[in-house]
Amino acid sequence: MSEIKPSDLSPTEDSGEVRDLADFDNLCLSIPSQPKPRYAVTVAVSSRALFNMVDDRKIYEEEGVEKYVAHQVEHENEPLKPGAAFLFVQALMNVNSRLRELYPDSKELFDIVLMTNNHAQVGVRLINSINHYDLTIERFCMTGGNSPIGYLKAYMTNLYLSKDAEKVTEAIEEGIAAATMFMPEMETELSDTQLRVAFDGDAVLFSDESEIIMKEHGLDTFFEHEKEFENKPLAQGPLKCFLEALGKLQRKFYAKNERLSCPIRTFLVTSRSAASSGARVLKTLRSWGLEIDEALFLAGAPKGPLLQKIKPHIFFDDQMFHIEGAKELGTISAHVPYGIGQKYHKGKLIEQPVKKE
Incomplete structure (x- = not known):
């Protein structure tokens, strides 16, 4: 049996150990850097x-x-x-x-x-x-x-x-x-180059303050209220911060002159009517310093057919009536359980269970 020299135990430039470490370093360099939570x-x-x-x-x-x-x-x-x-x-x-x-x-x-x-x-x-x-x-x-x-x-x-x-x-x-x-009830081919996100307005991007007035006092009172407070911004809703986060990333593309080819596009899809109650919504977004790429006011018309044209990767709404209509026509939908809308279905008050003493 040949004698083992101490030098044989020391890694050299050609040793397998060094090659393995080099390979590991190259592997690490090939993995995309992970986003830092405080920035992501x-x-x-x-x-x-x-x-x-x-x-x-x-x-x-x-x-x-x-x-x-x-x-x-x-x-x-x-x-x-x-x-x-x-x-x-x-x-x-x-x-x-x-x-x-x-x-x-x-x-x-x-x-x-x-x-x-x-x-x-x-x-x-x-x-x-x-x-x-x-x-x-x-x-x-x-x-x-x-x-x-x-x-x-x-x-x-x-x-x-x-x-x-x-x-x-x-x-x-x-x-x-x-x-x-x-899950949608039928498959729809979505864009693989642009993230498309659609939001309802009241009780999603905005608070449910105006929706409460409509549910409790009717449409005419709602229109009067929105006209009176047109220049007072709505309070923020549960998804306002996510729209804000999307806007932050959109602006990084705009800074590189990529506005027209930006891979993020946002949509407001609301049951409000533009002439009677739309101005307050747009002025609220402006007061927040936020942009929405497309604002679609449906004046109470069903949202499903329009969403079928938009083909969003996700659609947020607070009312299951709209979620059901959207997913029936192939839209990936996400229900936001927030606000007075949870007490209603198809415009009718849902009977709440009586609490026993």
């Missing part, structure tokens, strides 16, 4: 919103958590199918690619966080599914059955999307923009 627009999305887990959820509800976890482990190499928020998340990542082209070192990007109450054992299937679709999601929060809502502020969340209406309501009560996701 952070979108937290639940696993059931990102992926279609209807069958998996059925196992959980009918057979319990242990069978559910065992099923996920057994099928961890089978990618989950896309869910309601999937195309929206893909569109966010396409915007990130454009931002990196213009600002290679910028940390002002969309940052996606998978925020789920799943157990860590399910994480492998989620990671495999994310890698299968080439999604850049590096931050996970898996709470093992506990509500993830308490972590949203720690992640500096700008928007939370979930399939769980109770958790969404809890997030809104915490002051976080949030919505419950709904």
Whole structure:
């Protein structure tokens, strides 16, 4: 047996150890830099919103958590199918690619966080599914059955999307923009070069103060009120801050003379009529220093057919009546459970359960 010299144990320039470290450094350089939370627009999305887990959820509800976890482990190499928020998340990542082209070192990007109450054992299937679709999601929060809502502020969340209406309501009560996701009832081909986001106005971008007057006192009183207070800005609603975050990223494209080819486009789709109550809405946006690319006043007409033309990656509304009409015609919809509209359906007051003493 030949003698081993001390020099044989020392790494040299040609040793495998140095080559491995060099390869590791090159790998790190090839991975896109992650956005910093204090600069990023952070979108937290639940696993059931990102992926279609209807069958998996059925196992959980009918057979319990242990069978559910065992099923996920057994099928961890089978990618989950896309869910309601999937195309929206893909569109966010396409915007990130454009931002990196213009600002290679910028940390002002969309940052996606998978925020789920799943157990860590399910994480492998989620990671495999994310890698299968080439999604850049590096931050996970898996709470093992506990509500993830308490972590949203720690992640500096700008928007939370979930399939769980109770958790969404809890997030809104915490002051976080949030919505419950709904799959459309038919597929629609969406833009792969431009993120399109559509917002309702009252109780979404704005508070429900004007909607309260309309519900409680009628349309004529509402019109009179909006005319009287035309120059008084509406109070902000639960998603105003998300529109603000989108505007911040839009301005980065405008600064590079990319306004006409900006990969973010925003829409206001409101039941208000332009002549009778539209001025206050536009003046409110102006007072906030925010722009909306297209403002569409429908004067009570159904929103579904118009949204079918816009083809947004997500449409936010506070009333399930409009959500139902939108998803029937192929629009990915997100319900914002906020304001007086939750007490009404199709314009009629929903009977509230009587609390027992």
